[in-house]
Amino acid sequence: MTRISSIEGRILYNSRGSKTIEIDVESEGKFLGRVCAPSGASVGKYEAVSFPNGKPEESLRILQENSQKFIGLESSDLKGIHDTLKSLDNSANYSRIGGALAFAVTIASMESAAKAAEQPLFEILAPKSSFKFPFPLGNILGGGVHAGPGTPDIQEILICATGSKTIEEAIETNLSVHKELRRVLEKEDPNFTNGRGDEGGWAPKLENQKALEVSAKACENLGFTLGKEVSLGVDFASSTQWNEEKQKYVYDRAGFENSTGEQIDFASNIIEKYKLIFAEDAVHEEAFEDMAEITAKFPNTMVTGDDLIVTNKDILTKAIGLKSCNAAILKVNQAGSLYDALEFANVANQNNIRLITSHRSGESIDSQISHIGIATKSKMLKVGIIGGERISKLNELLRLSEHDLIRGMAEI
Secondary structure, eight states, X not given: OXXXXXXXXXXXXXXXXXXXXXXXXXXXTTEEEEEEOOBOSSOOTTSOOSSGXXXXXXXXXXXXXXXXXXXXXXXXXXXXXXXXXXXXXXXXXXXTTOHHHHHHHHHHHHHHHHHHHTSOHHXXXXXXXXXXXXXXXXXXXXXXXXXXXXXXXXXXXXXXXXXXXXXXXXXXXHHHHHHHHHHHHHHHOTTOOOOBOTTSOBOOSOOHHHHHHHHHHHHHHTTOOBTTTBEEEEEOOXXXXXXXXXXXXXXXXXXXXXXXXXXXXXXXXXXXXTTOSEEEOSXXXXXXXXXXXXXXXXXXXXXXXXXXXXXXXXHHHHHHHHTOOSEEEEOHHHHXXXXXXXXXXXXXXXXXXXXXXXXXXXXXXXXXXXXXXXXXXXXXXXXXXXXXXXXXXXXXXXXXXXXXXXXXXXXX
């Protein structure tokens, strides 16, 4: 048994230059687990609060005052560490200690346990399991809250190398499409400055439909057929367009408004025209019945809840009952602790809800979510394509390809 001998933290900065926390958990005085907490820009109403009163310093103060409660716990006892965190914060959304603290402490503890056991993190998280690689899903063109004025209202247009047989081929294909899209955009607009959004997708001044057209053209230029070698995905992030007062989706940049029915048609037309493999948050975060309508229309598309479900197993259970989605985003820091996230994954897997483990827009160079994606049997890993904080996750997948425990690609 490997027991926690020290736990401490510090203030760092994420990829957006915002303050966050990094936690070190050491077992037996030598096995170090170190995790830096990410944060999102497009945040669901019901997800865990990152920091109490928005202050990372407050989370650190609480940890320092209570660090002795963790000393002596088994680093591999995820439930015990989770329960200790909950003894400090019995709120539903970690508003007292911060979900970022729960995220970092639980993952750092398991990483420490993995080092002590001389096993990869994914194997510690899912012992006696069979493993496959999730398909990398990456942002090639960004808009919405991830990019500036003039960019599309649609938050993300993504690429997934659905025809790839190996993780190496999948990553290489995504990178090639991202590079080709730059060439297409430069021809489209000689004044394009190669600007990128928070997650590394190009951020051109284009309206929604044109952004989709150039993304498809980049794939076609490389000889790929949409829906075969590669597939596009879209994160609509529709809660950012939803106007509660008007009861309409307001597309400020494009200059139009959609009623509920028009929004369903808007999303459906894009899914159909571009043969999307992945469609995230096509309606706002409380529109369970509207999501169910889209899910019923497109059984072969991963109609995915993110803001709708916020990695919350109770909300997921409601969505399953209403048939609101056939896929779900897993973001550990939405749930709070890794224990919460794995409980969520169990509910999803037991009900044939396909999982996509995801990064956040404000990231670090940590790569533990690559292991979490494998351990939870995720079909996709949404971690971007370029930028050091994105590449670190992809590079970890390449390192893990040397493990004979992981056999082939997931079945989407």
